[in-house]
Amino acid sequence: xxxxxxxxxxxxxxxxxxxxxxxxxxxxxxxxxxxxxxxxxxxxxxxxxxxxxxxxxxxxxxxxxxxxxxxxxxxxxxxxxxxxxxxxxxxxxxxxxxxxxxxxxxxxxxxxxxxxxxxxxxxxxxxxxxxxxxxxxxxxxxxxxxxxxxxxxxxxxxxxxxxxxxxxxxxxxxxxxxxxxxxxxxxxxxxxxxxxxxxxxxxxxxxxxx
Amino acid sequence: xxxxxxxxxxxxxxxxxxxxxxxxxxxxxxxxxxxxxxxxxxxxxxxxxxxxxxxxxxxxxxxxxxxxxxxxxxxx
Numbered sequence: 001x002x003x004x005x006x007x008x009x010x011x012x013x014x015x016x017x018x019x020x021x022x023x024x025x026x027x028x029x030x031x032x033x034x035x036x037x038x039x040x041x042x043x044x045x046x047x048x049x050x051x052x053x054x055x056x057x058x059x060x061x062x063x064x065x066x067x068x069x070x071x072x073x074x075x076x077x078x079x080x081x082x083x084x085x086x087x088x089x090x091x092x093x094x095x096x097x098x099x100x101x102x103x104x105x106x107x108x109x110x111x112x113x114x115x116x117x118x119x120x121x122x123x124x125x126x127x128x129x130x131x132x133x134x135x136x137x138x139x140x141x142x143x144x145x146x147x148x149x150x151x152x153x154x155x156x157x158x159x160x161x162x163x164x165x166x167x168x169x170x171x172x173x174x175x176x177x178x179x180x181x182x183x184x185x186x187x188x189x190x191x192x193x194x195x196x197x198x199x200x201x202x203x204x205x206x207x208x209x210x
Numbered sequence: 211x212x213x214x215x216x217x218x219x220x221x222x223x224x225x226x227x228x229x230x231x232x233x234x235x236x237x238x239x240x241x242x243x244x245x246x247x248x249x250x251x252x253x254x255x256x257x258x259x260x261x262x263x264x265x266x267x268x269x270x271x272x273x274x275x276x277x278x279x280x281x282x283x284x285x286x
Contacts, residue, residue: 017284019277026276031265048272055276059283106218108249113214122212127245131252148259167260173225184227192221199256 007071014062026055029072032169033079039161040083050086054079069178076165076179099156100193107196131206144202151201152194159194166191211239216246220253 013021030051037047057078065074102110114123134141152160152168161180165171171179177187216239222228223236240247 019280019284022280023277026273027268030268030273030276035265052276052279056279056283059280106214108214108217110214113212120212122214124213124243124245128249128252130248131255134255144259145262148256149263152260152263163260167257168263170261188221188225188227191225192218195221195253195256195260196217198260199252202256202259203252 008067011062011065011067011071014058022059025071029075030055033075035164036076036079036161037083039157039164040080041086046086047083050079050083053082057082070175072171073175073178076171076175080179099159101197101200105189105193107193108200128203129207131202144205147202147205148198151198154201155194155197159190159197162187162190163194163198167195211235213239213243213246213249216240216243217249220250223250224253224257 010021010025014025033051033054034044034047037050038044041047041050054075058075065071069077100107102108112125114120114125132140134144152163155163158180162176162182165176165179166173173184173187173191176182177184180187182190216236219228219232219236223233228236240250
């Protein structure tokens with residue numbers, strides 16, 4: 001079945017008050033919803049309330065769901081709207097966009113590049129060190145995963161939201177723009193800065209790990 | 211294109227958002243600069259690590275709460 005067909009079947013089952021359909025969609029989305037809600041509210045309990053309210057909104061709204069977006073996009077939009085009304089964290093977009101680690105929005109230390117008077121201005125002074133292979137199941141892979149999680153959690157909020165939705169949860173760029181009310185350009189800036197910071201953290205770690 | 215410019219274009223490149231001319235200069239630089247090829251590869255590895263992060267499993271008590279909200283609506 002095509003994805004759209006699967007979704008139509010699911011919506012039809014939800015409308016028929018099929019509890020197993022509800023359990024399926026709850027199991028598939030709730031952990032990601034809790035993680036997303038946690039980026040807006042201060043406690044796990046508050047996130048659980050936001051997520052529960054979202055599910056109640058879905059139940060109440062399913063008969064009127066028009067399928068103009070996917071169910072997942074709809075769910076996360078509602079989730080973000082509810083979370084924002086409860087949110088205690090500052091979500092100043094301009095501040096987060098400006099949150100590049102170096103001047104002029106640079107994501108790599110400008111000192112790593114040759115100056116304007118050099119024979120090759122803007123070229124690497126020294127190439128980034130090659131990373132050792134980290135095959136799945138290796139100790140290094142596990143350590144890099146733990147570090148990735150830690151550094152993702154340290155990103156400025158909007159960067160963390162975009163990177164989480166795009167890379168961890170597999171949303172496409174259009175879905176992320178819809179869910180977070182971002183322009184495509186801003187979405188890309190946030191994704192770029194977020195990914196670059198996580199890369200830089202992995203680089204620092206790998207540089208001191210033989 | 212120099213390396214300093216290249217590293218700030220990697221996301222637009224991966225997103226397919228570069229205009230044709232910038233894309234051409236990006237590819238040209240990529241073919242000639244092993245440092246930037248490694249940088250791009252490291253961004254790809256980073257994305258791959260992010261994609262592998264898994265969610266915690268759902269707390270059964272909380273799950274029951276959600277399912278009972280469904281039943282309350284279905285059987286008022």
